[in-house]
Amino acid sequence: MTEYVSFTTAGQLFGLPIECVQDVFTLGNLTPVPLAGRDIAGVLNLRGRIVTVIDLANRLQLDAGTDAGAQMVIGIERGSESFGFLVDRVGEVLSLADDDREPTPINLDSTLNVVATGLFRLDDKLLVALDPDRTLDLPNSRRSRSKDVTI
Amino acid sequence: MDELLREFLTETTESLDHVDAQLVRFEREPNNRQVLSGIFRLVHTIKGTCGFLGLPRLEALTHAAETLMGKFRDGMPVTGEAVSLVLAAIDRIKAILDGLEQLQREPPGDDADLIDRLTRAAARRQSASCESRSEQSDGEIHDAAGLRNLAESNDTAGSIASQSIRVNIDTLDQLMTIVSELVLTRNQLLEVLRRHDESEFNVPLQRLSNVTTQVQQEVMKTRMQPIGNAWQKLPRVVRDLSTELGKEIGLEMDGADTELDRQVLELVKDPLTHLVRNCADHGIESADERSAAGKPRRGTIRLGASRQGGYVVIEIADDGRGLDTARIQAKALEAGLVSEADIAAKSELQINDLIFAPGFSTASQVTSISGRGVGMDVVRSNIERIGGMVDVKSRLGHGTSFVIKIPLTLAIVAALIVEIAGQRFAFPQLSVLELVRLGTEHRIERIKAAAVLRLRHQLLPLVEVKKTLQLGAGDDANGFVVVTQAGNQTFGAVVDNVFHTEEIVIKPVSSKLRHIEIYSGMTILGDGSVIMVVDPNVLAQSLGEVAAPRSEAVNDTVEPEPSSAQDAVSLLVFRAGSERLKAVPLPRVSRIEEIDCPAIEVADGQYIVKYRDELMPLLGFNLQARIEKQGPQPVLVFTEQGRSIGLIIDEIVDIAEEKLDVEVLGDRPGILGYALLKGGITEILDVGFFLQRGGLLGRAA
Numbered sequence: 001m002t003e004y005v006s007f008t009t010a011g012q013l014f015g016l017p018i019e020c021v022q023d024v025f026t027l028g029n030l031t032p033v034p035l036a037g038r039d040i041a042g043v044l045n046l047r048g049r050i051v052t053v054i055d056l057a058n059r060l061q062l063d064a065g066t067d068a069g070a071q072m073v074i075g076i077e078r079g080s081e082s083f084g085f086l087v088d089r090v091g092e093v094l095s096l097a098d099d100d101r102e103p104t105p106i107n108l109d110s111t112l113n114v115v116a117t118g119l120f121r122l123d124d125k126l127l128v129a130l131d132p133d134r135t136l137d138l139p140n141s142r143r144s145r146s147k148d149v150t151i
Numbered sequence: 152m153d154e155l156l157r158e159f160l161t162e163t164t165e166s167l168d169h170v171d172a173q174l175v176r177f178e179r180e181p182n183n184r185q186v187l188s189g190i191f192r193l194v195h196t197i198k199g200t201c202g203f204l205g206l207p208r209l210e211a212l213t214h215a216a217e218t219l220m221g222k223f224r225d226g227m228p229v230t231g232e233a234v235s236l237v238l239a240a241i242d243r244i245k246a247i248l249d250g251l252e253q254l255q256r257e258p259p260g261d262d263a264d265l266i267d268r269l270t271r272a273a274a275r276r277q278s279a280s281c282e283s284r285s286e287q288s289d290g291e292i293h294d295a296a297g298l299r300n301l302a303e304s305n306d307t308a309g310s311i312a313s314q315s316i317r318v319n320i321d322t323l324d325q326l327m328t329i330v331s332e333l334v335l336t337r338n339q340l341l342e343v344l345r346r347h348d349e350s351e352f353n354v355p356l357q358r359l360s361n362v363t364t365q366v367q368q369e370v371m372k373t374r375m376q377p378i379g380n381a382w383q384k385l386p387r388v389v390r391d392l393s394t395e396l397g398k399e400i401g402l403e404m405d406g407a408d409t410e411l412d413r414q415v416l417e418l419v420k421d422p423l424t425h426l427v428r429n430c431a432d433h434g435i436e437s438a439d440e441r442s443a444a445g446k447p448r449r450g451t452i453r454l455g456a457s458r459q460g461g462y463v464v465i466e467i468a469d470d471g472r473g474l475d476t477a478r479i480q481a482k483a484l485e486a487g488l489v490s491e492a493d494i495a496a497k498s499e500l501q502i503n504d505l506i507f508a509p510g511f512s513t514a515s516q517v518t519s520i521s522g523r524g525v526g527m528d529v530v531r532s533n534i535e536r537i538g539g540m541v542d543v544k545s546r547l548g549h550g551t552s553f554v555i556k557i558p559l560t561l562a563i564v565a566a567l568i569v570e571i572a573g574q575r576f577a578f579p580q581l582s583v584l585e586l587v588r589l590g591t592e593h594r595i596e597r598i599k600a601a602a603v604l605r606l607r608h609q610l611l612p613l614v615e616v617k618k619t620l621q622l623g624a625g626d627d628a629n630g631f632v633v634v635t636q637a638g639n640q641t642f643g644a645v646v647d648n649v650f651h652t653e654e655i656v657i658k659p660v661s662s663k664l665r666h667i668e669i670y671s672g673m674t675i676l677g678d679g680s681v682i683m684v685v686d687p688n689v690l691a692q693s694l695g696e697v698a699a700p701r702s703e704a705v706n707d708t709v710e711p712e713p714s715s716a717q718d719a720v721s722l723l724v725f726r727a728g729s730e731r732l733k734a735v736p737l738p739r740v741s742r743i744e745e746i747d748c749p750a751i752e753v754a755d756g757q758y759i760v761k762y763r764d765e766l767m768p769l770l771g772f773n774l775q776a777r778i779e780k781q782g783p784q785p786v787l788v789f790t791e792q793g794r795s796i797g798l799i800i801d802e803i804v805d806i807a808e809e810k811l812d813v814e815v816l817g818d819r820p821g822i823l824g825y826a827l828l829k830g831g832i833t834e835i836l837d838v839g840f841f842l843q844r845g846g847l848l849g850r851a852a
Contacts, residue, residue, distance in 0.1 A: 031681045032574065034620035035667045043661065043673060043681045048332055050673055050681050052661035081662060136663075 002098055004120075006091040006127060007074065010062035013127045014087075015094065015120070020132045022075040022082070024090050027053070041086045051075060053084040059138060061111050076132050083136060094127070096120050101129065111138065159200055160252055161317070166193045167245055168383045174238060175386040181229035190237075191220045197244065208257045209247055215269035216240040222273050233272055235394075238387070240265055320413070323374055330370045331563060331656040337363045338653075338677035367563075371412065378456045378463065379407030381420045385427055389452060392431040399438050399449040400431055406456035411463045411559050418537050419465070419557060422530040426467045426553050427452060429527070434471030434551050444548065446470065462539075462581070463559060468552035474503050474545035479511075486511060492837065496824050503543055504639040507531040531638070535688060538564060538579060542639070556581070566655045566684065568676070569633065570648035572622035575682045577655060577674060578633055582687040584641065586649055587632040595627040595645065598825060598832065604632055604643050608827060613643045614690050619669070637691035644690055653677065657684055722807045722835075723787070724828060727800040728772025732833040734826070737806060739838045741790040745783035746797070760797065762788070770841055771799035791842050798841060 004015030005024070025046065030053060032042040039059035044051050053073055057064065073084035101118035108116070115134045120127040170190055177186045194217045201210035216237060223229055243265055250258025337360050344356055386402055393400040411419075435441075435450035442448050455466045476499050483489050483505045494502065505511060509528040534541045539557035558564055558581065565580035587593050587606065595602050595613060602613040613632065615625040625645055632643035657672035660683075664670065671686035721737035744762070751760050751769060758769040769786070786797040807828050821840040825832050 029680050031683075033664055033667070033670075033683060034574070034622055035669065036664055040663060043664075043683075045675045045679050045681050048335065048675070050658055050661070050675065052663050054663070083661075083663070 001095050004094050004096055004127070004129060005074065006094050007072070007085075007087045008089045008091065009070070009087040010057040010060075010064035012062060013091075013122070013125045014056075015096075015127050015129045016074060016076075016085075016132055017129075018093055020076060022077050025073050025075060025084075027071045027073050027086065044084075046075065046082065046084075049082045051082040051084045053086050054136075056085045056087050056135075059135065060115065061109075076136075078133070078136060085135070094122075096127075104128075114138065156204060156251070156255070159204060160248060163197055163200075163248060164245075166196075167241060167248075169193075170241060171238075171387040172383050174234060174241070175390050178229065178231060178234040178390070181223070184224070187220070187224055191217070191224060194220060206251070206257050208260070208262065209244065209251075211266060212240060212243060212247070212262045215266040215273075216244075219269050219273040231394075236268055236272055240269060318373075323370075324414075326370050327374060330367050333363055334367055334563065334654070335656055335675055335677075339675075339679050342677040342679070371559075374413050375410040376413045376416050377408045377410050378416065378465070379404070381416050381423055382407055382454060385424065385454070388424060388427060389431060392428065396432065397437065398431070398435055400435050401449055401451045402427075402454070403451060404454045409456040409458055409463055411557070415463075415537055415557055415559070418533065419539075419555070422533050422541075422555070423454075423465070423467070425527075425530050426555075427454070430467060430469035430471065430551065434469035434473075436472050440472075458559070459556075462556050465555040465557070466552055467555075468550060470550040473547040473549055473551050474506070474543070475547065476502050479503060479505055483508065483511065491839075492823070495837075495839075501639060503545055506543065507541070507638070535638075538581060540581070540636070540638070563654050563656055565652050566674070567633065567652050568650040568682070569631070569646040570650065571617050571620065571646050573647075574622070575650070575676070575680070576616075576646075577653075577682055577684040578635065578644070578687065579671075579684065580652055582635050582637060584634040584636050587634060587643070589628065589630050589632060589645075593632070595625075596832070602645070603825075605827065606634070606643075610825060610827060610832075611641065611643045612694050613645050614693055615645045616685070616690065617645070617647070619690065619693050635687045635690070637687040640691045640694070642691055642694055644685075644687070655684070722828065722833075724804045724807050724833065725785075725787075725800045726802050726804060727798070732804060732828065732831055733800075733836055734807070734828060734833045735787065735836050735838055739789060740787050741795070742788040743803070744786045744788055744797070746786045746799075747783050760786075762795065762797065765795070767795050767797050768844075769797045769799055770844060774799065789838055789842055796841060796844075 003018040005018050005021045006013060006015045008014070023046075027041075028044065030042040030044045033040055036042075037058075039055050041053040041055040044053060051073075055070075070086055070088045072087050072090045074087060074090065076083045076085065100120055102121065104113055104116045104119055112128065115130050115138065117129045117131050120129065170193055173186050173190055177183065177190065180186065194213050198210055198213035198217055201207075201213060219233065219237065223233075243262060247258060247260075250260075340356055341360060344350060344352060382404055385404075389400055389402045392398075430452045435452070436444070436446075438448040441450060451470050453466070453468045455468075457464055480494055480502050483502070484491065484494065488505060488508045488511060489497075507527050507530070511527065531541050534555055534557065537557060539555060541553060541555045543551065543553050545551040566577035567580055567583050569576055569578060587604065589595065593604060593606070595604060597603070602615060604611045604613055611632070611634065617623055617625045626647070630645055630647045631649045632645055633649065635642055635644050653676065655674040655676070657674055660667075660670050660673055669686060669689045670683045671689075672684040673681055674684055675681055722734040723737045723740055724732055724734045727733055746760055746762075746769075751758055753759070758771075758774055759766050760769055761767075767788070784799050785801075785803060786799050788795050788797050821837050823835045823837045826835050827833070
């Protein structure tokens, strides 16, 4: 059995293994970073640590995008750095049997295919299990306002 | 690693660095017994410990060196050759110690050659002058006395040692990080407190704040080391260089007890050594050259350090030949670092600054010391990486001096907090020269896309940070200009608002944002919010290849400008093509003619007129419209190498005597740049460009 923190973003249900989730918190005092890609929501201070908040829907190039009012952040530590995934809603922690994990369908888009470790068929929905490292390592998305700098 | 061995290594390495400096002093003052016994004692200690730890190779070598030193102590004359030999022995000892550290045992190898030379040098004296036995025994008495001294000094050393303990550097670094966090938290608390007028926390928080400041100061003190530690190797370096280069060079050091953070010290060590090498190699002339120039045969390199506020200023100066601006210019052109047009617009200071450009070297011969074209750019980038700056000043024939300004500590720096489009950003305080409020007195002016500000008779190129950060269009009427220095470039950064200066702890930029070069770090402010630290060097790059003068403020303190009379240039001011004034240096104009339009002919798309029995190409602005006019047209004639071209203009306005202070903005062909003439912005035309265009035609015809 593996425990997953379930969450929804852009209408899709995802899960992250609970051992990689440091904390879940409400977004507050976020500083946007000009010139950063649209997948970077900004940076914030969480108890003295600087957290780089990643807009997950944009990073995974989900069409629906994040709700304008998305407020929940899932905190992840890697090395000496702190990251946060900005998502629409955080659900409950689900215990799912490893045997039930199914491979991702062949027609899944390439980005999701890279970051997903598998699928779970829940009663009413499909849950995509994510690998946090691969999600962080996705190449940066293009700049939001991609015009070149001219003075 | 064996605790004993580790202890031995740390202690010996430290003392060896010390010995290097002592030995050079010893060579100059061979009769200084104190110096000699210091060196002797160290070599003796190493020898003793080696026997104890079972290190035969080191023991044999130190024994031979000790014997020779013993002879010196007994009054054998000290020769430069002998000192070189002892230095070679010390070097070998260092090499063995390095091997010992890596392998945890003595590296294999044979020192017979060195030991042989040491023994022979020691024996030479005995065979050269067979002294009486009495002196021999006298020497032994000395030895005994030496040992007694040794015992005594060991006692004192012991009592000093018990006053201090060795602490692992990692522990200190960790402590510094934690204190930085403490300072941040304190700042946050004070910020909260500021919002509550009356609070029971007031008094205890003030106290906490004071204690925090004290802790910060004390922890910083533990990491402080005198800059002399970074200089220890330099006397040896200079000595070896003077031997190798056959020059006479002395080294003077001043302010060696100036303290700075050990992390900064480590990082500044290599650039300093490089600069000293450079002075010795490029700066100081040979003794003959020097006496021919009426200077003392012995050249001097001066090192000076002093503390100025939160910074340490280090100056490395030589009394050598100074920078040869013409040669730097030629080399820079040859290496393709700049174009002819760029050079023409640069001041001497800016040309000298090219020595810091990557790939620059004026050494005509590549020596083992310098001249490989790596170096000065690395020096500058290393110093800028730790938030410092390096400048060069030079007087031809009198010497060169490098001035380095570095922060006392890396962890906490002062930053100016500014607002752009409702967001706050931090500018490193070191690079901020002054602040200018935009308004009726100071306003942004534009030449095409280039924004400039008139500041005390200078044109300051502006970076509109709001646009650079793609946060929308700027508001020209309001806001502030942060006059900023990056390298040798002064520019104004336009921001919406300026708050205060705050001590910030700079944290590295998140790995997901590191590709955005404009940020050099992030920090948490007193109110708990995170802001980005802007790198002025990258902002300056967004100006493009724009050369600007150094700020007046800097010039004033560095060296007063020479009186303008000698630099004044006569300019012919005229209008052509547009309302904006244009000007060319009057000496470049060979004649001012009037030419009748019907005399102008068109050949191959070029306008030609018969002028003094020759065909002269004509250039101008909106030529077609011009020549359709009737009547005589004013034409400026430029001549070079017997060939003339004419430039048709609208009208001559004036002749101005002005100090030509051209600012290059953009790279419009034919325009050197802009200057302030009688308060108005005037385009200075590039005569060379027009001659070239005319020249092409001349060849074709």
